[in-house]
Amino acid sequence: MAERVKLHYFNGRGKMESIRWLLTAAEVEFDEFHLTSRDQYLKMLEDGDLMFQQVPMVEIDGMKLIQTKAILNYIAEKYNLHGKDIKERVKINMYAEGLMDLMEMIMVLPFTQDVKTKLDNIEKKAKDRYLPVFEEQLKDHVYLVGGRMSVADVLLLECTLMLEEKFAGILKNFGNVKSFQGRMQSQPAISRFLQPGSKRKPQPDDVYVKTVREVFDLKIVL
Numbered sequence: 001m002a003e004r005v006k007l008h009y010f011n012g013r014g015k016m017e018s019i020r021w022l023l024t025a026a027e028v029e030f031d032e033f034h035l036t037s038r039d040q041y042l043k044m045l046e047d048g049d050l051m052f053q054q055v056p057m058v059e060i061d062g063m064k065l066i067q068t069k070a071i072l073n074y075i076a077e078k079y080n081l082h083g084k085d086i087k088e089r090v091k092i093n094m095y096a097e098g099l100m101d102l103m104e105m106i107m108v109l110p111f112t113q114d115v116k117t118k119l120d121n122i123e124k125k126a127k128d129r130y131l132p133v134f135e136e137q138l139k140d141h142v143y144l145v146g147g148r149m150s151v152a153d154v155l156l157l158e159c160t161l162m163l164e165e166k167f168a169g170i171l172k173n174f175g176n177v178k179s180f181q182g183r184m185q186s187q188p189a190i191s192r193f194l195q196p197g198s199k200r201k202p203q204p205d206d207v208y209v210k211t212v213r214e215v216f217d218l219k220i221v222l
Helices: 014-025 038-046 068-078 086-107 115-137 151-166 175-185 188-193 206-216
Strands: 005-009 030-034 057-060 063-066
Touching (some): 014 188, 038 206
């Protein structure tokens, strides 16, 4: 019996949340080990577990993987969520990286100043730059690439839910994206992940921000 996947990160969303989403969509069970102190982090460094001194870190198939995109690509390849050929994969990667760029803008908000200005910028970019791309692609497609679910679809669902948390009604003029969101949410594994008590993390709170700052000894505000 294969070992369960192990996730090493904070007890919060951050860059690990997309990995949680993708494993859920692939119906892969995982265990979580939460970083709560700087000593834990220093021990991982001492043990050589963190190339580039970064988390998230994922233990899977006898490897300790870091770098979010690399982890997502490995999971997508392993569980057939990365297209059938190189041309589909590059399209999937383009969509996925665009979504990750947008989500990262939201992800860093708890660590920044002048949040209102940044929120206005995120909303404008979402409406003008990102959502129109997906609205157009989903006009004649159930999924973004190749007629079946990929990592890009999972990230689009995650991203649209994050946007709606910040901007109620943001999908009002993006009916194809909203319909896609409903289809994705109806899938059993994803539906369970959206229920209370799942391993999906809530929006970051003061405890999460304080823990991240203490573990990484962060004293600056972005």
